[in-house]
Amino acid sequence: MKVYSYSLGLVETNCYIIEGDNELLVIDPSDNGQFINKKIEKFNKKVVGILLTHAHFDHIGAVDEVVKKHDVKVYVHKEEKSWLTDTVKNGSKKFEMYQMPPVVQKTVPEVIEEGTHQIGEFEFEALHTPGHSPGSLSYVFGDFAIVGDTLFKGGIGRTDLYRGDTDTLMNAIEEKLLNLDPYTTIFPGHGPESTIQEEEMTNPYLNGFK
Secondary structure, eight states: OEEEEEEETTTTEEEEEEEOSSEEEEEOOOSOHHHHHHHHHHHTOEEEEEEOSOOOHHHHTTHHHHHHHHOOOEEEOGGGTTGGGOTTTTSGGGGGGGTOOOOOOOOOOEEOOSEEEEETTEEEEEEEOOSSSTTOEEEEETTEEEEETSEETTEEOOOOSTTOOHHHHHHHIIIIITTSOTTOEEEESSSOOEEHHHHHHHOTTTTTTO
């Protein structure tokens, strides 16, 4: 598998395309659906699903466009199934003061639970890693994981949005992410990739926590 990252939208949110032998998975179609669809077309492979790490506005902005073009299901944790149409919960209402339009996506997502899943040719483990949001998920594909806004290179997710909680976030990082293989590459919702080992050793929010 190969991972391709595209930083899109006002807050430069990472959209990921995972390429398998014959199929593609899209994770967090954040913004600019036309751009994402053009990237997808270049692979000349079928999209078999869209995974959301969580449903904040900056991670869902192109959901409808990608679904319309490729006729695929969208998966999100049950805690956030209603968030695609709720501007308070998805956070876009909070930013109206900056003249940002509300983000509403009409696609009705499927619920994905914590555990092992198979979508097309892709087998992965979904980890419930709440704290940044109540339904945050991290997706583990063998030697790499897409972790959304739970953990960043040198940082952790913010907890000042709807139902965010710092203690919950830190517990999720400790109990779920830091128990992955230390050499697991993590791809966050914003910024560059890192590894579990690097974050354990250098992330100022984690030093001394575990």
